[in-house]
Amino acid sequence: MRKALFRSENIEVVKVSGGHTDVVFVTFEPKLLVRPPERSGFGEAFFAKRGYTAYHVRCRGNDWYHYPDMEAGLAALRADIPPATRVVLYGSSMGGYAALRFSNWLRADAVIALAPQASVDPTRVGWEKRWAPETSVLIWDRLPPHPNAACYVVYDPFDADRRHVAILRREAALVPLHSYFSGHHVTEYLMESGLLESLLVSVARGEFDPPAWQAELWRRRLMTSYYSVIRLRKCRTLLRRWRYDLIERWLDLRYRRVAARRPLAALPLEAVPRGD
Known part of the structure; x- marks a missing residue:
């Protein structure tokens, strides 16, 4: 109703x-x-x-x-x-x-x-x-x-939004x-990755596992159109390309270790991403 x-x-x-x-x-x-x-x-x-x-x-x-x-x-x-x-x-x-x-x-x-x-x-x-x-x-x-709410803030740390988050953290x-290489298009990035529903449902149930979800989001970044566009845009010079290649290698290693220790729990049937 x-x-x-x-x-x-x-x-x-x-x-x-x-x-x-x-x-x-x-x-x-x-x-x-x-x-x-x-x-x-x-x-x-x-x-x-x-x-x-x-x-x-x-x-x-x-x-x-x-x-x-x-x-x-x-x-x-x-x-x-x-x-x-x-x-x-x-x-x-x-x-x-x-x-x-x-x-x-x-x-x-x-x-x-x-x-x-x-x-x-x-x-x-x-x-x-x-x-x-x-x-x-x-x-x-x-x-x-x-002060007592669990505040989950999803943003691209390579975007200007990081400056807003720095203020909010104070x-x-x-x-x-x-959401690495999403720019300001975080909602669309999460929808394309299939993890927006996982975030909403698990927070609602009080079962959200931030490290496991973060590691899975990094693994699925290649599924998003925003990653390929924004990643390319940030690597227009040789120095920047080298810098972001190093960052990605480090993040790959970091989140692979997290995922091995804390894999994202399977969602019940009602929460399986359906693309809508």
Whole structure:
């Protein structure tokens, strides 16, 4: 069943009920070029198909959720979650930023943030030229992540996103996970590798094994189109080619050893990647 829990001129909170009663997901939209009113929430089809109750926060524009009614909307969301339910927040880029910033309000047990930003305040991240909010009123930019949440942050350490993660690590204890040679396209990279579902489902169940998952993601990098494109782009000179060849050899050795000690556990049938 799909219903709106909260609606204002700025945001809408939509609940899609599922069969699982012990865990819920809360998702935040990324930056979008267009926002048709009939659009689904971030990951809505994924969670609905697998029977997970999910709350989807949709926003008016690319304002990075800096709306005065965010507090009221998320309070309504939190009040609808039954006691003792595990709460997992999920978002990518702008959505990952929101998942981390609002994790305290929602009393999250875990956060999964793909290529998140630490801030969109030009006085804090003046080096960030890729995007900016469509508002100059940054109400929630300094909200600290929940101190007790397990915050899993997936990003490319060879991309500018590493500078955002460095800031976030000064604010909270993060579990960094590296999608090498993904650039900012972490969501698509994980989908192509077949490991996005593994990440979401195992975190929901409290069974996530970061070293084993990281090693498997490295092994599957060749399955992604982003790896081949971005890897080639970074090796345009002989010196850079030599540098990244050495890095890859070292990572191969490192993750081969991890995989030998801690192979990624097989997922149950419902969590086998199906490409959707």
